Amino acid sequence: MLPKKHLFDIPAGVIYLDGNSLGVLPKGAAERAQKTITQEWGQELIRAWNTADWISLPQRVGDRIAALIGAPEGSVATGDTLSIKVYQALAAALKMRPDRRVILSDNGNFPTDLYMAQGLINTIDKDYALRTPAAEDVVDQITEDVAVVMLTQVDYRSGRLHDMKAITAKAHAVGAVMIWDLAHSAGAVPVDLTASGAEFAVGCSYKYLNGGPGAPAFIYVRPDIVHDVQPALAGWMGHDAPFAMELGYRPAMSTERLRVGTPPIVQLSVLDAAMDVWEGVDMQDLRRASQALSELFIQEVEARCPTLTLASPRDPEARGSQVSFAFEHGYAAMQALIDRGVIGDFRAPDTMRFGFTPLYLDAADIVAAAEILEEVITQNLWQDPKYQTKSRVT
Amino acid sequence: MLPKKHLFDIPAGVIYLDGNSLGVLPKGAAERAQKTITQEWGQELIRAWNTADWISLPQRVGDRIAALIGAPEGSVATGDTLSIKVYQALAAALKMRPDRRVILSDNGNFPTDLYMAQGLINTIDKDYALRTPAAEDVVDQITEDVAVVMLTQVDYRSGRLHDMKAITAKAHAVGAVMIWDLAHSAGAVPVDLTASGAEFAVGCSYKYLNGGPGAPAFIYVRPDIVHDVQPALAGWMGHDAPFAMELGYRPAMSTERLRVGTPPIVQLSVLDAAMDVWEGVDMQDLRRASQALSELFIQEVEARCPTLTLASPRDPEARGSQVSFAFEHGYAAMQALIDRGVIGDFRAPDTMRFGFTPLYLDAADIVAAAEILEEVITQNLWQDPKYQTKSRVT
Missing domain, CATH: 3.40.640.10 (Type I PLP-dependent aspartate aminotransferase-like (Major domain))
Structure with missing residues (x-):
């Protein structure tokens, strides 16, 4: 049943590991909003409570x-x-x-x-x-x-x-x-x-x-x-x-x-x-795919970024569909990562958080994300002053 | 400043006297929804909390x-x-x-x-x-x-x-x-x-x-x-x-x-x-326009439909921007009216309710609506069986 990546509009150059915060845009959503607004509301008006x-x-x-x-x-x-x-x-x-x-x-x-x-x-x-x-x-x-x-x-x-x-x-x-x-x-x-x-x-x-x-x-x-x-x-x-x-x-x-x-x-x-x-997604299949992605990510990140500490249970059965790493400069590192197209998020005080959504992520995405994270960490790219200023929403 | 009818998408053949229940579609709304969905959500994803x-x-x-x-x-x-x-x-x-x-x-x-x-x-x-x-x-x-x-x-x-x-x-x-x-x-x-x-x-x-x-x-x-x-x-x-x-x-x-x-x-x-x-609407201007429309409607309906009883204060200063008439067969009459393009609504037990929204209604609309209401009432068009069945939302 998986993957269903073709059903989503994912921006070019983005690996999105933040579906645990805001999921990506499904292809049918914009069209449906247009129909609801222009046809149902616009044309049917109050009648749409019944007609639509x-x-x-x-x-x-x-x-x-x-x-x-x-x-x-x-x-x-x-x-x-x-x-x-x-x-x-x-x-x-x-x-x-x-x-x-x-x-x-x-x-x-x-x-x-x-x-x-x-x-x-x-x-x-x-x-x-x-x-x-x-x-x-x-x-x-x-x-x-x-x-x-x-x-x-x-x-x-x-x-x-x-x-x-x-x-x-x-x-x-x-x-x-x-x-x-x-x-x-x-x-x-x-x-x-x-x-x-x-x-x-x-x-x-x-x-x-x-x-x-x-x-x-x-x-x-x-x-x-x-x-x-x-x-x-x-x-x-x-x-x-x-x-x-x-x-x-x-x-x-x-x-x-x-x-x-x-x-x-x-x-x-x-x-x-x-x-x-x-439609047609078996949650057990999804779970297996999610665990495979998160296990792969942990393995890649631990191999590449020894200064990051796993802040999630190591047993995949004890985790949901996300993995976090603690890093003292996590906020700046996440900004540097996002700047390079790998979108996760940060939770105070030091948690870099990554979500795994097998409907639109595959193993190649995970390896590519880990490679970019390695660059950010090992080359200290997060030290750039532009990554230090906190936004209103973190 | 009024009217601003050109700023709204109003269906052809409709006189909408139900803006007190659900207002009509402003022209910019659909485009804005598209922008929010496809550009902000679709492309910016979680970053849109800050970037948008x-x-x-x-x-x-x-x-x-x-x-x-x-x-x-x-x-x-x-x-x-x-x-x-x-x-x-x-x-x-x-x-x-x-x-x-x-x-x-x-x-x-x-x-x-x-x-x-x-x-x-x-x-x-x-x-x-x-x-x-x-x-x-x-x-x-x-x-x-x-x-x-x-x-x-x-x-x-x-x-x-x-x-x-x-x-x-x-x-x-x-x-x-x-x-x-x-x-x-x-x-x-x-x-x-x-x-x-x-x-x-x-x-x-x-x-x-x-x-x-x-x-x-x-x-x-x-x-x-x-x-x-x-x-x-x-x-x-x-x-x-x-x-x-x-x-x-x-x-x-x-x-x-x-x-x-x-x-x-x-x-x-x-x-x-x-x-x-x-933008640029003076609420006192709007109030005067609203009162003119509702006074015209009352005058027209009372002259044309003597079986309808005004169910709103007669003093325009004592009313908001709507006028109701009581009619024993109000539900069916409202359905017949809606079927002819004049959209008001009904509130149990016998209230036919009409809202006046001067941003997108003018005197010609009001007279036309009263003419159609006169047909529905004086020719007993509401007696058609198809107007008797109540919808889930009235």
């Missing part, structure tokens, strides 16, 4: 994402941002365990997940606590006072992979609700939400799903508990009858109750087009 | 909206949906009045505003009450137990206009916080947020601002109280240093603290292009 079926687009896209993460049809709602979806899952989970006061995460979680928890705790204004031990200590801290365990499966810096099934089982054994953030998992590693038994999962679609900058997020709810979910963000698109214009909120009798406001139709259309490239 | 200045796009668009609603630069943040922005304003307002327990709105408010209040109350789980008297009784109910008054300035069904300055003054006289929903005001009527003294305002950009389906929302905070705003939705893009990846949330020292997750760059680009048509 905009109204069911969030659900249709949700079903396509569901298929990649081991979730049944109708169990994934799309829209908003990942931060919002975290808040929704967390607020609903706390309502399910009213006698408990602990949210357990880890200190490697992506900051916005922790911030949203802090904002929710401040809003509820009761004696909730957010615990953030090191990732390796999380399992031991899943105790009977924990209301909800909220973890990102793949660490955004190191790529370290949590054991979804084992941790969910431990959470359930003590009566806690489980929320998985799949930001770096969806489209990157095989995920089987149904088998995991987790109550909630959330994720974004602009990384491995190639939905474009600011593409909508998604939220999964285990179907058997949908009716126990009390939406904190009780928007009209999550109402059982949005167009009845009732004064009282009645949640939809499905995962759709976790929709909030009017859906971002242009971004959803682009994402829908991006999902076309996943 | 995506990172400041939410703020730049916010400043353009601010200029239309009497708000200073830097006081309007964009992103998310209006429902989300309502929640943010309401949660922050309640934190500012910790000893009070009443949210006052009216029963003509758009349902999602009330739903979001209900969701917030359920999340906080204290003894908050949401009061929703009739719009005309709101002023009398602004009493000293009210924490926050949250009103939509223009009623979505009748077009009835609340007196922003007087109600805000009354709210402040009793020590309540004031939130205005400008969904049907921004780009429709002159708004002077600074003069009103209101603490918060929220709105959407897909109606009179022509930002396209699912365009981002906005939120205004009065500059002198920004530092008192505790964000409930404490997302990383509202953090003082988003890319420092700190574990603890520290809000930005500006309105930007009300941003949440990664901004929807494609939709924001389209909205940014749509804002171009507002």
